[in-house]
Amino acid sequence: MTHVTANSGIYEFVNTSETTLKYLLDIFSLNNHINGGNVKRKLFTGAAITGGSLIIAASPALAQDAADPSVYLQAVMDNLWVFIAGILVFFMQAGFALVEAGLTRSKNVANIMAKNIADMCIGVLAFYAVGYAFAYGDGGGWFIGGNSYFLSGSSLFEITEGLSGATDFFFQVVFAATAVTIASGAMAGRTKFSAYLLFSALMTAFIYPVVVHWTWGGGLIAEYINWGDAISYSDFAGSGIVHLTGGVAALMGAIALGPRIGKYGEDGKPRAIPGHNIVFTVIGVFILWLGWFGFNPGSELAADGYVMSVAVNTLIAAAAGGAVSAAVVVAKTGKPDVGMVGNGVLGGLVGITAGCGAFNTFGSLITGAVAGALVVYSVLFIEKKGIDDPVGAVSVHGTCGIWGVLAIGLFSRYDDAFLGRDDAGLFYGGGLDQLSVQAVMVLVIVAWTAVTAGIAFAIIKKTTGLRVSAQEEIAGLDVSEHGSAGYHMEVNN
Numbered sequence: 169m170t171h172v173t174a175n176s177g178i179y180e181f182v183n184t185s186e187t188t189l190k191y192l193l194d195i196f197s198l199n200n201h202i203n204g205g206n207v208k209r210k211l212f213t214g215a216a217i218t219g220g221s222l223i224i225a226a227s228p229a230l231a232q233d234a235a236d237p238s239v240y241l242q243a244v245m246d247n248l249w250v251f252i253a254g255i256l257v258f259f260m261q262a263g264f265a266l267v268e269a270g271l272t273r274s275k276n277v278a279n280i281m282a283k284n285i286a287d288m289c290i291g292v293l294a295f296y297a298v299g300y301a302f303a304y305g306d307g308g309g310w311f312i313g314g315n316s317y318f319l320s321g322s323s324l325f326e327i328t329e330g331l332s333g334a335t336d337f338f339f340q341v342v343f344a345a346t347a348v349t350i351a352s353g354a355m356a357g358r359t360k361f362s363a364y365l366l367f368s369a370l371m372t373a374f375i376y377p378v379v380v381h382w383t384w385g386g387g388l389i390a391e392y393i394n395w396g397d398a399i400s401y402s403d404f405a406g407s408g409i410v411h412l413t414g415g416v417a418a419l420m421g422a423i424a425l426g427p428r429i430g431k432y433g434e435d436g437k438p439r440a441i442p443g444h445n446i447v448f449t450v451i452g453v454f455i456l457w458l459g460w461f462g463f464n465p466g467s468e469l470a471a472d473g474y475v476m477s478v479a480v481n482t483l484i485a486a487a488a489g490g491a492v493s494a495a496v497v498v499a500k501t502g503k504p505d506v507g508m509v510g511n512g513v514l515g516g517l518v519g520i521t522a523g524c525g526a527f528n529t530f531g532s533l534i535t536g537a538v539a540g541a542l543v544v545y546s547v548l549f550i551e552k553k554g555i556d557d558p559v560g561a562v563s564v565h566g567t568c569g570i571w572g573v574l575a576i577g578l579f580s581r582y583d584d585a586f587l588g589r590d591d592a593g594l595f596y597g598g599g600l601d602q603l604s605v606q607a608v609m610v611l612v613i614v615a616w617t618a619v620t621a622g623i624a625f626a627i628i629k630k631t632t633g634l635r636v637s638a639q640e641e642i643a644g645l646d647v648s649e650h651g652s653a654g655y656h657m658e659v660n661n
Contacts, residue, residue, distance in 0.1 A: 308381065356558045493541065
């Protein structure tokens with residue numbers, strides 16, 4: 169990636185009337201995806217580009233590097249938008265922490281907060297050291313990337329028409345932290361803190377980056393899984409790449425650990441272990457919903473006319489997921505369980521993450537609605553199978569991640585820069601080719617993550633140990649693992 173370094177200086181007025189007219193004509197003739205057009209990436213943002221072309225020109229140094237100042241201005245805007253989107257994704261860590269804490273017992277709240285802090289700290293360092301290179305580095309091949317270890321050789325601060333190396337790394341590393349945090353909830357209440365740290369490092373350094381390399385990095389899936397009219401897989405923002413990977417890792421962790429003490433009776437039937445703070449849970453859901461407007465629209469990697477279409481699709485799917493999950497729960501129990509409804513919203517968000525760039529609003533509505541129903545039935549099914557997932561992470565991210573990837577083959581209306589064609593979905597006359605490609609993508613991700621995470625947990629279990637003792641679990645991980653309770657009651661004498 170070649171970039172131009174931004175040079176500071178006093179901007180000078182230049183006459184760009186012909187260029188301005190061209191941009192105005194281009195801008196006002198656009199038809200975005202909502203109106204059925206085939207607008208692709210890198211559309212110039214109207215007001216900023218028009219204003220910039222009238223009154224802004226680069227300093228002499230910049231003018232020597234970039235013939236068209238508007239190109240540089242667009243690049244700056246792209247980098248700024250992706251940075252802001254990355255901040256929103258970063259803030260999702262707080263949402264995950266609150267959802268997990270709210271749906272579990274109060275005696276483990278400090279442990280949960282510690283794991284979420286650790287996920288970001290370890291995730292950043294591991295991805296910086298090797299993960300980013302494994303995901304996007306050159307010189308690797310179909311299996312894994314190479315080079316760019318510790319960001320060596322990256323053009324961190326230079327900008328021309330795309331993202332700087334620094335912007336790209338920032339946006340990618342917060343995705344990596346999200347993938348490992350997904351597993352945290354399914355392992356809550358009984359995992360050794362030291363064991364979790366080992367898994368967090370392995371997930372962000374190797375397991376997740378390999379999946380990224382196979383897909384967004386141009387490796388195995390991107391290169392070899394295509395046939396017929398399906399020239400490529402599609403996963404715009406990571407229903408499979410991020411969420412399914414995290415969901416399968418969560419499943420393997422829950423299986424390796426076994427259920428919490430008291431979760432199942434002597435007859436094998438599951439018992440409810442209520443969370444201690446539904447307020448935490450709801451606030452966490454809203455923080456995650458907000459963060460998803462960075463997760464999905466930010467994956468456009470540009471400040472263009474495509475962003476708002478992605479945002480609207482994301483909004484509609486989340487609302488549909490929450491509404492349908494509430495309806496299903498009421499039909500089954502007579503009452504809308506708040507935690508389940510919150511998971512329905514999150515399921516809708518996970519489901520739309522793959523297709524947010526390829527669907528119209530109706531496809532987004534259906535995708536979110538199906539995801540909301542799937543969450544409820546998946547949670548109940550997994551619980552009956554003896555797998556203890558305190559927060560429903562496997563269902564929200566794993567089950568709905570699978571659905572999101574498959575939905576591409578059903579509802580894709582527009583080319584999202586992966587599909588290579590409009591109307592790729594089965595319901596738009598695209599046939600079964602894209603659906604079958606998406607299905608193989610799911611199988612590859614599930615197989616890779618299940619095997620590698622399973623081996624990782626088995627090794628940890630045999631060496632350092634994976635689960636705390638029964639006494640420590642009963643006392644609570646706050647005290648046994650961190651030496652202090654998460655809540656302290658002050659008594660006035």
